[in-house]
Amino acid sequence: MPAECQDVTVTYHHGDLPAALLEAVEAAVAEHGVSAVSLRDVARRAGVSHSAPAHHFGSKAGLLTAFATAGYWLLAETARAEVAALGAAGTAADAAAEVAAMGRGYFRFAVGHPAQFEVMFRLDALNPADRDLAAARDAVYSLLTAAVGRCHAAGRLHGRSPEVVTAAAWSLAHGLSALWISGHLAQRTGEQDPQKLAKTVLDMFVQAVLPPQPVPGEDR
Amino acid sequence: MPAECQDVTVTYHHGDLPAALLEAVEAAVAEHGVSAVSLRDVARRAGVSHSAPAHHFGSKAGLLTAFATAGYWLLAETARAEVAALGAAGTAADAAAEVAAMGRGYFRFAVGHPAQFEVMFRLDALNPADRDLAAARDAVYSLLTAAVGRCHAAGRLHGRSPEVVTAAAWSLAHGLSALWISGHLAQRTGEQDPQKLAKTVLDMFVQAVLPPQPVPGEDR
DNA sequence: TGTACATCAGTGAACGCGCGTTCACTGATGTAC
DNA sequence: TGTACATCAGTGAACGCGCGTTCACTGATGTAC
Numbered sequence: 389m390p391a392e393c394q395d396v397t398v399t400y401h402h403g404d405l406p407a408a409l410l411e412a413v414e415a416a417v418a419e420h421g422v423s424a425v426s427l428r429d430v431a432r433r434a435g436v437s438h439s440a441p442a443h444h445f446g447s448k449a450g451l452l453t454a455f456a457t458a459g460y461w462l463l464a465e466t467a468r469a470e471v472a473a474l475g476a477a478g479t480a481a482d483a484a485a486e487v488a489a490m491g492r493g494y495f496r497f498a499v500g501h502p503a504q505f506e507v508m509f510r511l512d513a514l515n516p517a518d519r520d521l522a523a524a525r526d527a528v529y530s531l532l533t534a535a536v537g538r539c540h541a542a543g544r545l546h547g548r549s550p551e552v553v554t555a556a557a558w559s560l561a562h563g564l565s566a567l568w569i570s571g572h573l574a575q576r577t578g579e580q581d582p583q584k585l586a587k588t589v590l591d592m593f594v595q596a597v598l599p600p601q602p603v604p605g606e607d608r
Numbered sequence: 609m610p611a612e613c614q615d616v617t618v619t620y621h622h623g624d625l626p627a628a629l630l631e632a633v634e635a636a637v638a639e640h641g642v643s644a645v646s647l648r649d650v651a652r653r654a655g656v657s658h659s660a661p662a663h664h665f666g667s668k669a670g671l672l673t674a675f676a677t678a679g680y681w682l683l684a685e686t687a688r689a690e691v692a693a694l695g696a697a698g699t700a701a702d703a704a705a706e707v708a709a710m711g712r713g714y715f716r717f718a719v720g721h722p723a724q725f726e727v728m729f730r731l732d733a734l735n736p737a738d739r740d741l742a743a744a745r746d747a748v749y750s751l752l753t754a755a756v757g758r759c760h761a762a763g764r765l766h767g768r769s770p771e772v773v774t775a776a777a778w779s780l781a782h783g784l785s786a787l788w789i790s791g792h793l794a795q796r797t798g799e800q801d802p803q804k805l806a807k808t809v810l811d812m813f814v815q816a817v818l819p820p821q822p823v824p825g826e827d828r
Numbered sequence: 829t830g831t832a833c834a835t836c837a838g839t840g841a842a843c844g845c846g847c848g849t850t851c852a853c854t855g856a857t858g859t860a861c
Numbered sequence: 862t863g864t865a866c867a868t869c870a871g872t873g874a875a876c877g878c879g880c881g882t883t884c885a886c887t888g889a890t891g892t893a894c
Contacts, residue, residue, distance in 0.1 A: 401856060401870055421732030423643045426847060437872050442849070444870085511790055512641030529796060548812060551797050555784070556809045559793075560776065563783025570731055573779075576749060577771050589776045592768060596816035621837055621889060646880060657839050662882065664837085 406444050406454070408434045413455045417503030422510055427451065452507055453515045459497075459504035460524030466500075467493030467531055483538035484598035490535055491561040491590040492583070498565035499582050505565065532558060544598045553597065560593055626664050626674070628654045633675045637723035642730055647671065672727055673735045679717075679724035680744030686720075687713030687751055703758035704818035710755055711781040711810040712803070718785035719802050725785065752778060764818045773817065780813055 402408065412433035416425045427448050428438040445451040470493035471486050498505040507513065514521065536554045539545055545553060567573040568582050579585040622628065632653035636645045647668050648658040665671040690713035691706050718725040727733065734741065756774045759765055765773060787793040788802050799805040 405870075423730075423732060427849090428847065438847095439849080439851095439873075440871055443872095448848070509786070509790055510643075512643060549808075551799075552805075552808050552812060555787075555793060555797055555805065556780065556812060559783030559787055559809065560780045561783070562787055563779030563781070564775070566729070566786060567775075567779055567782055570729055573775060577775055579771075585772075585775065588769075588772050589779065592772060592776060592817065593813075597812065625837075647882090648880065658880095659840075659882080659884095660838055663839095668881070 402436065405434065405436065405440060409436075409441055409444065409451065410455050410458055413451065413507075414501070414503050417507060422503070422506055422513065425452075449513065449515045452510075452513050453518045453521055455504060456508040456510075456514055457518070457521045457524045459501065459508045460521070460528050462501065462504070463494065463497040463508075464524070464528045464531060466497040467528070469493065470496065471535075483535060483542045484544050484594050484600075486535045487532075487539060487557055487598065488587075488590045488594040490532060491557060491564075491593075492586055494561040495565050495568070495586040495590075496583065499568060502569045505569065509566075539598050543601055546599070548597070556597070557593070560590070564589060622656065625654065625656065625660060629656075629661055629664065629671065630675050630678060633671065633727075634721070634723050637727060642723070642726055642733065645672075669733065669735045672730070672733050673738045673741055675724060676728040676730075676734055677738070677741045677744045679721065679728045680741070680748050682721065682724070683714065683717040683728075684744070684748045684751060686717040687748070689713065690716065691755075703755060703762045704764055704814050704820075706755045707752075707759060707777055707818065708807075708810045708814040710752060711777060711784075711813075712806055714781040715785050715788070715806040715810075716803065719788060722789045725789065759818050763821055766819070768817070776817070777813070780810070784809060 409430055412430045413425065415433055416429050420429075427441045430451065431438045431441050434440070441448075441451055445454055467490045470489040474482075474485055474489050533550070533554055536545075536550050536557065539553070540550050564573070564586055568585070573579070573585065574582075577585060629650055632650045633645065635653055636649050640649075647661045650671065651658045651661050654660070661668075661671050665674055687710045690709040694702075694705055694709050753770075753774055756765075756770050756777065759773070760770050784793070784806055788805070793799070793805065794802075797805060
């Protein structure tokens, strides 16, 4: 019945049903909100019997946990890509610029995959003890702490604690993402290009909090 | 049946059932998470028939919208109180310090009423066109824009756009709140006192982004 | 002081619904020999 | 090349459940006269 499957030979074995189910979750969340997602709805979207998702993921929480885990990996990839784009021009880049780039990556992922981003932080819907989820989360977090550590080494913390700078940078990127997705920031700032807003805000933060070694008489 | 009602004369008319229902929402959300809240559960907690909530609030979305609206008013009050506490010592305070105080108020509200804070941003569960909700939201937002405006007037924006500073401050406070409530920040920073963490982060932001008129040769 | 009446708060039975989970099953695939 | 068998993906019927909403109702309150 789904249009996109018309020309595909429908077989008993799907091929990669787990992946198809995760895509269906994205669509279902985007359409009806996280609270309205059901295993049966997801199965319907994937064109599969309603008990198939439970077969692969054990339970509703299992399905959402897998979806969130995939989200963290994709977030890590997006942040890394944004940092890599910095170095395209040349050399081992400015550590502070990397922090800003990661913020942009975080934001880009969130805005590009709002449903997934939301599920990642809907803790009451996930299996809290899941190992894979924790590993994916750790991977993302260590990207940020490493970059702040590099700023520290480069003498750009100006006496501030790395933990505090990390918490601030993470909070800023997270808040930007959540408020943009919810529509609040778009409504209040009138800004239409989310990436532009994020870049402006993040650059301001990095410039103010992680300036280069102070030059006497510097103004900004 | 609820213990706290034992010594109260139970009458047919409750007195202030709407308020009691909103308190029950808080408890229900805190216990089972937003997704698991039901009108029937809330009614049960308030010791009232399951159709009473619909009588007062029209629908489930109506109940949650009223809960969120009350949250915005309380948030505004908390932020104002934190600013007022600044002036206790003396005079018309530092505009930048007001921004930090509002951030602390935002955070204090969120941590003190996590269930309410969560519902306020669970847009898919609210009546989006509700007038009272919009008015309460506006009240909160205008507190922040006014404070940033005062910073502007005091020459503390250093050429930055007020809109961008506002977006950054809001995002930072919001991200701090969301990440603390979810437990992520507590886990990663090891900090146990949320207020202390918030104060440190917010002070750092304000000091870096909204410094006093630059003094030649200043370092920090 | 007493009676009538309008108003509104709260009730409880009934409805139809979609849900998550379970379980015995069937169909397809691949490997061993 | 062919047969047997194990494995696992996916099925579909069945279960019991709690839900939101509706609606005719009853109980309490207050006001008019």
